[in-house]
């Protein structure tokens with residue numbers, strides 16, 4: 001798997017376009033969502049391109065994403081109060097950017113809990 005042409009998150013994750021980064025390692029990076037839905041709203045994305053969770057995502061990439069979520073929570077100070085992680089996946093979920101990403105949301109009491 002590699003980078004996909006004309007994918008905005010591939011470009012951000014590989015610094016072709018710069019963003020407001022919160023965390024980065026060899027496999028993943030995390031940057032602020034441009035349309036935040038909470039005081040803290042960060043996206044965690046792999047550097048390689050995968051469409052979403054039903055793509056063939058290696059376990060080490062998923063583990064790196066989970067580790068990045070924890071780092072983002074610590075660095076933004078939402079680890080103690082709590083936060084929400086969302087992966088909109090496919091059409092019914094309204095996924096708009098077809099590059100795997102976790103939303104990390106926090107910094108306020110979150111509403112509309114559906115599960």
Ligand code: AMP
Pocket residue numbers: 008019032033034035036043087088094095096097098
């Ligand atoms: P989703 O609906 O789960 O696919 O979410 C896509 C998210 O990406 C939305 O919350 C957008 O605000 C965010 N987004 C789209 N383009 C950018 C960008 N260039 N930089 C930061 N966030 C972006």
Ligand code: ZN
Pocket residue numbers: 003004007008009010011048049050098099
């Ligand atoms: Zn991509």
